[in-house]
Amino acid sequence: MPDLPETDDGEKASYSAPALEKGLDILELLADVGEPLSTRTIAERLERSKSEIFRMVFVLQQRGYLVREAGTDRLALSRRLFDLGIRTPSGRQLTSVVLPLMERFSEESGQAAHLVVLSRAQTVVLATTSGHLDATVTVRPGYGRPALEANSGLLILAFQTRARRLTLMKDADHEALTRLESTGVAAIFEMIREQGHQIAPSRDILAVTDIACPVIGPAGYAQAAILVPCLQRHGVQTDEKAILTSLKACCHEAGLRLAYS
The missing domain is CATH 1.10.10.10 (Winged helix-like DNA-binding domain superfamily/Winged helix DNA-binding domain)
Structure with a gap:
Protein backbone atom coordinates (compact mmCIF):
# COMPACT_ATOMS: atom_id res chain seq x y z
CA MET A 1 0.00 0.00 0.00
CA ARG A 79 -14.23 -13.52 22.84
CA ARG A 80 -13.56 -12.78 19.17
CA LEU A 81 -11.05 -9.97 19.78
CA PHE A 82 -9.36 -12.02 22.48
CA ASP A 83 -9.05 -14.98 20.12
CA LEU A 84 -7.53 -12.74 17.45
CA GLY A 85 -5.03 -11.45 19.99
CA ILE A 86 -3.92 -14.97 20.89
CA ARG A 87 -3.36 -15.69 17.21
CA THR A 88 -0.72 -12.93 16.92
CA PRO A 89 2.87 -14.25 16.71
CA SER A 90 3.72 -13.25 20.30
CA GLY A 91 0.53 -14.77 21.70
CA ARG A 92 0.97 -18.01 19.77
CA GLN A 93 4.61 -18.31 20.79
CA LEU A 94 3.92 -17.77 24.48
CA THR A 95 1.03 -20.23 24.53
CA SER A 96 2.80 -22.88 22.45
CA VAL A 97 5.88 -22.75 24.69
CA VAL A 98 4.24 -22.52 28.10
CA LEU A 99 1.06 -24.57 27.78
CA PRO A 100 2.76 -28.01 27.44
CA LEU A 101 4.77 -27.26 30.59
CA MET A 102 1.62 -26.20 32.44
CA GLU A 103 -0.10 -29.41 31.37
CA ARG A 104 2.81 -31.43 32.74
CA PHE A 105 2.70 -29.45 35.98
CA SER A 106 -1.05 -30.05 36.37
CA GLU A 107 -0.69 -33.74 35.60
CA GLU A 108 2.00 -34.13 38.28
CA SER A 109 0.43 -31.91 40.94
CA GLY A 110 -3.26 -32.36 40.20
CA GLN A 111 -3.73 -28.61 40.45
CA ALA A 112 -5.35 -26.31 37.89
CA ALA A 113 -3.13 -23.57 36.46
CA HIS A 114 -3.76 -20.33 34.59
CA LEU A 115 -1.41 -18.58 32.15
CA VAL A 116 -1.90 -14.84 32.69
CA VAL A 117 -0.65 -11.78 30.79
CA LEU A 118 -1.35 -8.05 31.06
CA SER A 119 -3.28 -6.12 28.41
CA ARG A 120 -4.73 -2.59 28.69
CA ALA A 121 -3.98 -2.50 32.45
CA GLN A 122 -5.95 -5.73 32.96
CA THR A 123 -4.95 -9.31 33.60
CA VAL A 124 -6.02 -11.68 30.84
CA VAL A 125 -6.06 -15.47 31.15
CA LEU A 126 -4.54 -16.86 27.94
CA ALA A 127 -4.86 -20.55 28.73
CA THR A 128 -5.82 -22.91 31.54
CA THR A 129 -5.18 -26.48 32.59
CA SER A 130 -7.62 -28.32 34.82
CA GLY A 131 -5.55 -30.82 36.78
CA HIS A 132 -7.05 -34.09 38.00
CA LEU A 133 -8.20 -33.34 41.57
CA ASP A 134 -11.91 -33.81 42.20
CA ALA A 135 -12.27 -30.11 43.08
CA THR A 136 -10.26 -27.31 41.49
CA VAL A 137 -10.81 -23.71 40.42
CA THR A 138 -10.73 -22.90 36.71
CA VAL A 139 -11.78 -19.82 34.76
CA ARG A 140 -12.39 -19.38 31.05
CA PRO A 141 -9.67 -17.95 28.80
CA GLY A 142 -10.21 -14.22 28.41
CA TYR A 143 -11.17 -13.74 32.05
CA GLY A 144 -9.54 -10.68 33.55
CA ARG A 145 -9.40 -8.15 36.33
CA PRO A 146 -7.70 -4.76 36.89
CA ALA A 147 -3.99 -5.51 37.21
CA LEU A 148 -3.57 -3.92 40.64
CA GLU A 149 -6.51 -5.93 42.01
CA ALA A 150 -5.14 -9.33 41.01
CA ASN A 151 -2.26 -11.29 42.52
CA SER A 152 -1.04 -12.28 39.05
CA GLY A 153 -1.17 -8.63 37.95
CA LEU A 154 0.89 -7.45 40.91
CA LEU A 155 3.38 -10.25 40.25
CA ILE A 156 3.85 -9.37 36.57
CA LEU A 157 4.18 -5.65 37.34
CA ALA A 158 6.76 -6.36 40.05
CA PHE A 159 9.13 -7.87 37.49
CA GLN A 160 9.25 -4.85 35.17
CA THR A 161 11.30 -1.71 34.89
CA ARG A 162 9.42 1.44 35.90
CA ALA A 163 9.18 2.50 32.25
CA ARG A 164 7.70 -0.82 31.16
CA ARG A 165 5.32 -0.78 34.13
CA LEU A 166 3.97 2.61 33.08
CA THR A 167 3.59 1.39 29.50
CA LEU A 168 1.65 -1.69 30.61
CA MET A 169 -0.63 0.51 32.75
CA LYS A 170 -1.06 3.45 30.35
CA ASP A 171 -4.75 2.59 29.81
CA ALA A 172 -5.52 2.57 33.56
CA ASP A 173 -7.63 5.30 35.13
CA HIS A 174 -6.12 8.13 37.16
CA GLU A 175 -6.76 6.40 40.50
CA ALA A 176 -4.95 3.23 39.41
CA LEU A 177 -1.99 5.21 38.04
CA THR A 178 -1.74 7.08 41.34
CA ARG A 179 -1.75 3.78 43.25
CA LEU A 180 0.86 2.37 40.89
CA GLU A 181 3.32 5.09 41.95
CA SER A 182 2.45 4.96 45.66
CA THR A 183 4.92 3.86 48.32
CA GLY A 184 2.55 1.11 49.45
CA VAL A 185 2.42 -0.57 46.05
CA ALA A 186 6.17 -0.05 45.59
CA ALA A 187 6.71 -1.98 48.84
CA ILE A 188 4.52 -4.83 47.54
CA PHE A 189 6.55 -4.97 44.32
CA GLU A 190 9.81 -5.08 46.27
CA MET A 191 8.53 -7.88 48.52
CA ILE A 192 7.39 -9.94 45.51
CA ARG A 193 10.74 -9.47 43.76
CA GLU A 194 12.65 -10.54 46.87
CA GLN A 195 10.49 -13.66 47.24
CA GLY A 196 10.46 -14.43 43.54
CA HIS A 197 6.80 -15.43 43.75
CA GLN A 198 3.45 -14.48 45.26
CA ILE A 199 1.37 -16.51 47.71
CA ALA A 200 -1.73 -14.69 48.92
CA PRO A 201 -5.48 -15.13 49.41
CA SER A 202 -7.33 -14.72 46.14
CA ARG A 203 -8.59 -11.17 45.62
CA ASP A 204 -11.58 -12.53 43.72
CA ILE A 205 -12.67 -15.94 45.08
CA LEU A 206 -13.24 -16.88 48.73
CA ALA A 207 -11.43 -19.89 50.26
CA VAL A 208 -8.75 -19.83 47.55
CA THR A 209 -5.03 -19.19 47.96
CA ASP A 210 -3.20 -17.99 44.86
CA ILE A 211 0.31 -19.31 44.23
CA ALA A 212 1.91 -17.46 41.32
CA CYS A 213 5.35 -17.30 39.69
CA PRO A 214 6.64 -15.15 36.83
CA VAL A 215 7.67 -16.38 33.42
CA ILE A 216 10.80 -14.30 32.83
CA GLY A 217 11.54 -13.74 29.15
CA PRO A 218 14.94 -13.29 27.49
CA ALA A 219 14.88 -9.53 28.12
CA GLY A 220 14.74 -10.11 31.87
CA TYR A 221 11.18 -9.01 32.61
CA ALA A 222 8.00 -11.02 33.25
CA GLN A 223 6.19 -11.83 30.03
CA ALA A 224 3.47 -13.68 31.91
CA ALA A 225 2.60 -15.39 35.16
CA ILE A 226 1.42 -18.89 35.93
CA LEU A 227 -1.09 -18.87 38.76
CA VAL A 228 -2.32 -21.87 40.72
CA PRO A 229 -5.59 -21.27 42.62
CA CYS A 230 -5.49 -23.64 45.60
CA LEU A 231 -8.94 -24.41 46.94
CA GLN A 232 -9.10 -24.70 50.72
CA ARG A 233 -11.18 -27.72 51.72
CA HIS A 234 -12.25 -29.21 55.03
CA GLY A 235 -10.09 -32.16 56.02
CA VAL A 236 -7.68 -31.75 53.10
CA GLN A 237 -4.18 -30.39 53.67
CA THR A 238 -2.63 -28.68 50.64
CA ASP A 239 1.16 -28.82 50.44
CA GLU A 240 1.72 -25.24 49.23
CA LYS A 241 5.50 -25.57 49.54
CA ALA A 242 5.59 -28.54 47.17
CA ILE A 243 3.28 -26.77 44.71
CA LEU A 244 5.48 -23.66 44.78
CA THR A 245 8.66 -25.68 44.17
CA SER A 246 7.12 -27.45 41.19
CA LEU A 247 5.62 -24.22 39.82
CA LYS A 248 8.93 -22.37 40.05
CA ALA A 249 10.62 -25.14 38.09
CA CYS A 250 7.87 -24.96 35.46
CA CYS A 251 8.20 -21.19 35.07
CA HIS A 252 12.01 -21.35 34.98
CA GLU A 253 11.90 -23.92 32.17
CA ALA A 254 9.31 -21.81 30.31
CA GLY A 255 11.61 -18.80 30.49
CA LEU A 256 14.53 -20.81 29.13
CA ARG A 257 12.46 -22.12 26.26
CA LEU A 258 11.25 -18.63 25.37
CA ALA A 259 14.87 -17.53 25.18
CA TYR A 260 15.71 -20.24 22.64
CA SER A 261 12.46 -20.28 20.65
Whole structure:
Protein backbone atom coordinates (compact mmCIF):
# COMPACT_ATOMS: atom_id res chain seq x y z
CA MET A 1 0.00 0.00 0.00
CA PRO A 2 1.51 3.39 -0.96
CA ASP A 3 2.29 5.99 1.68
CA LEU A 4 -0.35 8.62 2.35
CA PRO A 5 0.17 11.80 0.31
CA GLU A 6 1.61 14.86 2.02
CA THR A 7 -0.21 18.17 2.37
CA ASP A 8 1.36 21.54 1.48
CA ASP A 9 2.83 21.90 4.97
CA GLY A 10 4.51 18.49 4.81
CA GLU A 11 2.01 16.69 7.09
CA LYS A 12 0.58 13.34 6.09
CA ALA A 13 -2.97 13.53 4.75
CA SER A 14 -5.57 11.29 6.36
CA TYR A 15 -8.28 9.18 4.78
CA SER A 16 -11.77 8.95 6.22
CA ALA A 17 -13.59 5.64 6.66
CA PRO A 18 -16.74 6.59 8.62
CA ALA A 19 -18.24 3.10 8.80
CA LEU A 20 -14.99 1.57 10.06
CA GLU A 21 -14.57 4.39 12.59
CA LYS A 22 -18.10 3.85 13.94
CA GLY A 23 -17.45 0.13 14.36
CA LEU A 24 -14.18 0.73 16.16
CA ASP A 25 -15.84 3.37 18.38
CA ILE A 26 -18.41 0.79 19.47
CA LEU A 27 -15.79 -1.87 20.26
CA GLU A 28 -13.59 0.60 22.16
CA LEU A 29 -16.54 1.95 24.15
CA LEU A 30 -17.62 -1.52 25.29
CA ALA A 31 -14.01 -2.39 26.16
CA ASP A 32 -13.64 0.79 28.22
CA VAL A 33 -16.90 0.51 30.21
CA GLY A 34 -16.41 -3.20 30.88
CA GLU A 35 -20.14 -4.00 30.95
CA PRO A 36 -22.95 -4.65 28.44
CA LEU A 37 -24.77 -1.62 27.02
CA SER A 38 -27.98 -1.23 25.05
CA THR A 39 -27.93 0.11 21.50
CA ARG A 40 -29.61 3.28 22.74
CA THR A 41 -26.95 3.82 25.40
CA ILE A 42 -24.16 3.18 22.91
CA ALA A 43 -25.67 5.74 20.53
CA GLU A 44 -26.02 8.32 23.32
CA ARG A 45 -22.46 7.88 24.54
CA LEU A 46 -21.04 8.09 21.03
CA GLU A 47 -23.37 10.99 20.18
CA ARG A 48 -24.69 9.25 17.10
CA SER A 49 -28.19 8.33 15.92
CA LYS A 50 -29.65 5.04 17.07
CA SER A 51 -30.32 3.99 13.46
CA GLU A 52 -26.67 4.27 12.34
CA ILE A 53 -25.46 2.50 15.50
CA PHE A 54 -28.05 -0.24 14.97
CA ARG A 55 -26.65 -1.02 11.52
CA MET A 56 -23.10 -1.26 12.86
CA VAL A 57 -24.19 -3.39 15.81
CA PHE A 58 -26.01 -5.77 13.47
CA VAL A 59 -22.88 -6.31 11.39
CA LEU A 60 -20.62 -6.68 14.45
CA GLN A 61 -23.01 -9.32 15.84
CA GLN A 62 -23.02 -11.17 12.53
CA ARG A 63 -19.21 -11.19 12.49
CA GLY A 64 -19.09 -12.49 16.07
CA TYR A 65 -17.58 -9.43 17.76
CA LEU A 66 -20.67 -8.65 19.87
CA VAL A 67 -23.06 -10.88 21.79
CA ARG A 68 -26.42 -10.04 23.31
CA GLU A 69 -26.79 -10.50 27.07
CA ALA A 70 -29.33 -13.23 27.81
CA GLY A 71 -32.80 -11.88 28.54
CA THR A 72 -31.90 -8.24 27.82
CA ASP A 73 -31.26 -5.93 24.88
CA ARG A 74 -27.75 -5.13 26.10
CA LEU A 75 -24.64 -5.96 24.08
CA ALA A 76 -21.18 -7.04 25.18
CA LEU A 77 -17.88 -7.89 23.55
CA SER A 78 -17.48 -11.53 22.63
CA ARG A 79 -14.23 -13.52 22.84
CA ARG A 80 -13.56 -12.78 19.17
CA LEU A 81 -11.05 -9.97 19.78
CA PHE A 82 -9.36 -12.02 22.48
CA ASP A 83 -9.05 -14.98 20.12
CA LEU A 84 -7.53 -12.74 17.45
CA GLY A 85 -5.03 -11.45 19.99
CA ILE A 86 -3.92 -14.97 20.89
CA ARG A 87 -3.36 -15.69 17.21
CA THR A 88 -0.72 -12.93 16.92
CA PRO A 89 2.87 -14.25 16.71
CA SER A 90 3.72 -13.25 20.30
CA GLY A 91 0.53 -14.77 21.70
CA ARG A 92 0.97 -18.01 19.77
CA GLN A 93 4.61 -18.31 20.79
CA LEU A 94 3.92 -17.77 24.48
CA THR A 95 1.03 -20.23 24.53
CA SER A 96 2.80 -22.88 22.45
CA VAL A 97 5.88 -22.75 24.69
CA VAL A 98 4.24 -22.52 28.10
CA LEU A 99 1.06 -24.57 27.78
CA PRO A 100 2.76 -28.01 27.44
CA LEU A 101 4.77 -27.26 30.59
CA MET A 102 1.62 -26.20 32.44
CA GLU A 103 -0.10 -29.41 31.37
CA ARG A 104 2.81 -31.43 32.74
CA PHE A 105 2.70 -29.45 35.98
CA SER A 106 -1.05 -30.05 36.37
CA GLU A 107 -0.69 -33.74 35.60
CA GLU A 108 2.00 -34.13 38.28
CA SER A 109 0.43 -31.91 40.94
CA GLY A 110 -3.26 -32.36 40.20
CA GLN A 111 -3.73 -28.61 40.45
CA ALA A 112 -5.35 -26.31 37.89
CA ALA A 113 -3.13 -23.57 36.46
CA HIS A 114 -3.76 -20.33 34.59
CA LEU A 115 -1.41 -18.58 32.15
CA VAL A 116 -1.90 -14.84 32.69
CA VAL A 117 -0.65 -11.78 30.79
CA LEU A 118 -1.35 -8.05 31.06
CA SER A 119 -3.28 -6.12 28.41
CA ARG A 120 -4.73 -2.59 28.69
CA ALA A 121 -3.98 -2.50 32.45
CA GLN A 122 -5.95 -5.73 32.96
CA THR A 123 -4.95 -9.31 33.60
CA VAL A 124 -6.02 -11.68 30.84
CA VAL A 125 -6.06 -15.47 31.15
CA LEU A 126 -4.54 -16.86 27.94
CA ALA A 127 -4.86 -20.55 28.73
CA THR A 128 -5.82 -22.91 31.54
CA THR A 129 -5.18 -26.48 32.59
CA SER A 130 -7.62 -28.32 34.82
CA GLY A 131 -5.55 -30.82 36.78
CA HIS A 132 -7.05 -34.09 38.00
CA LEU A 133 -8.20 -33.34 41.57
CA ASP A 134 -11.91 -33.81 42.20
CA ALA A 135 -12.27 -30.11 43.08
CA THR A 136 -10.26 -27.31 41.49
CA VAL A 137 -10.81 -23.71 40.42
CA THR A 138 -10.73 -22.90 36.71
CA VAL A 139 -11.78 -19.82 34.76
CA ARG A 140 -12.39 -19.38 31.05
CA PRO A 141 -9.67 -17.95 28.80
CA GLY A 142 -10.21 -14.22 28.41
CA TYR A 143 -11.17 -13.74 32.05
CA GLY A 144 -9.54 -10.68 33.55
CA ARG A 145 -9.40 -8.15 36.33
CA PRO A 146 -7.70 -4.76 36.89
CA ALA A 147 -3.99 -5.51 37.21
CA LEU A 148 -3.57 -3.92 40.64
CA GLU A 149 -6.51 -5.93 42.01
CA ALA A 150 -5.14 -9.33 41.01
CA ASN A 151 -2.26 -11.29 42.52
CA SER A 152 -1.04 -12.28 39.05
CA GLY A 153 -1.17 -8.63 37.95
CA LEU A 154 0.89 -7.45 40.91
CA LEU A 155 3.38 -10.25 40.25
CA ILE A 156 3.85 -9.37 36.57
CA LEU A 157 4.18 -5.65 37.34
CA ALA A 158 6.76 -6.36 40.05
CA PHE A 159 9.13 -7.87 37.49
CA GLN A 160 9.25 -4.85 35.17
CA THR A 161 11.30 -1.71 34.89
CA ARG A 162 9.42 1.44 35.90
CA ALA A 163 9.18 2.50 32.25
CA ARG A 164 7.70 -0.82 31.16
CA ARG A 165 5.32 -0.78 34.13
CA LEU A 166 3.97 2.61 33.08
CA THR A 167 3.59 1.39 29.50
CA LEU A 168 1.65 -1.69 30.61
CA MET A 169 -0.63 0.51 32.75
CA LYS A 170 -1.06 3.45 30.35
CA ASP A 171 -4.75 2.59 29.81
CA ALA A 172 -5.52 2.57 33.56
CA ASP A 173 -7.63 5.30 35.13
CA HIS A 174 -6.12 8.13 37.16
CA GLU A 175 -6.76 6.40 40.50
CA ALA A 176 -4.95 3.23 39.41
CA LEU A 177 -1.99 5.21 38.04
CA THR A 178 -1.74 7.08 41.34
CA ARG A 179 -1.75 3.78 43.25
CA LEU A 180 0.86 2.37 40.89
CA GLU A 181 3.32 5.09 41.95
CA SER A 182 2.45 4.96 45.66
CA THR A 183 4.92 3.86 48.32
CA GLY A 184 2.55 1.11 49.45
CA VAL A 185 2.42 -0.57 46.05
CA ALA A 186 6.17 -0.05 45.59
CA ALA A 187 6.71 -1.98 48.84
CA ILE A 188 4.52 -4.83 47.54
CA PHE A 189 6.55 -4.97 44.32
CA GLU A 190 9.81 -5.08 46.27
CA MET A 191 8.53 -7.88 48.52
CA ILE A 192 7.39 -9.94 45.51
CA ARG A 193 10.74 -9.47 43.76
CA GLU A 194 12.65 -10.54 46.87
CA GLN A 195 10.49 -13.66 47.24
CA GLY A 196 10.46 -14.43 43.54
CA HIS A 197 6.80 -15.43 43.75
CA GLN A 198 3.45 -14.48 45.26
CA ILE A 199 1.37 -16.51 47.71
CA ALA A 200 -1.73 -14.69 48.92
CA PRO A 201 -5.48 -15.13 49.41
CA SER A 202 -7.33 -14.72 46.14
CA ARG A 203 -8.59 -11.17 45.62
CA ASP A 204 -11.58 -12.53 43.72
CA ILE A 205 -12.67 -15.94 45.08
CA LEU A 206 -13.24 -16.88 48.73
CA ALA A 207 -11.43 -19.89 50.26
CA VAL A 208 -8.75 -19.83 47.55
CA THR A 209 -5.03 -19.19 47.96
CA ASP A 210 -3.20 -17.99 44.86
CA ILE A 211 0.31 -19.31 44.23
CA ALA A 212 1.91 -17.46 41.32
CA CYS A 213 5.35 -17.30 39.69
CA PRO A 214 6.64 -15.15 36.83
CA VAL A 215 7.67 -16.38 33.42
CA ILE A 216 10.80 -14.30 32.83
CA GLY A 217 11.54 -13.74 29.15
CA PRO A 218 14.94 -13.29 27.49
CA ALA A 219 14.88 -9.53 28.12
CA GLY A 220 14.74 -10.11 31.87
CA TYR A 221 11.18 -9.01 32.61
CA ALA A 222 8.00 -11.02 33.25
CA GLN A 223 6.19 -11.83 30.03
CA ALA A 224 3.47 -13.68 31.91
CA ALA A 225 2.60 -15.39 35.16
CA ILE A 226 1.42 -18.89 35.93
CA LEU A 227 -1.09 -18.87 38.76
CA VAL A 228 -2.32 -21.87 40.72
CA PRO A 229 -5.59 -21.27 42.62
CA CYS A 230 -5.49 -23.64 45.60
CA LEU A 231 -8.94 -24.41 46.94
CA GLN A 232 -9.10 -24.70 50.72
CA ARG A 233 -11.18 -27.72 51.72
CA HIS A 234 -12.25 -29.21 55.03
CA GLY A 235 -10.09 -32.16 56.02
CA VAL A 236 -7.68 -31.75 53.10
CA GLN A 237 -4.18 -30.39 53.67
CA THR A 238 -2.63 -28.68 50.64
CA ASP A 239 1.16 -28.82 50.44
CA GLU A 240 1.72 -25.24 49.23
CA LYS A 241 5.50 -25.57 49.54
CA ALA A 242 5.59 -28.54 47.17
CA ILE A 243 3.28 -26.77 44.71
CA LEU A 244 5.48 -23.66 44.78
CA THR A 245 8.66 -25.68 44.17
CA SER A 246 7.12 -27.45 41.19
CA LEU A 247 5.62 -24.22 39.82
CA LYS A 248 8.93 -22.37 40.05
CA ALA A 249 10.62 -25.14 38.09
CA CYS A 250 7.87 -24.96 35.46
CA CYS A 251 8.20 -21.19 35.07
CA HIS A 252 12.01 -21.35 34.98
CA GLU A 253 11.90 -23.92 32.17
CA ALA A 254 9.31 -21.81 30.31
CA GLY A 255 11.61 -18.80 30.49
CA LEU A 256 14.53 -20.81 29.13
CA ARG A 257 12.46 -22.12 26.26
CA LEU A 258 11.25 -18.63 25.37
CA ALA A 259 14.87 -17.53 25.18
CA TYR A 260 15.71 -20.24 22.64
CA SER A 261 12.46 -20.28 20.65
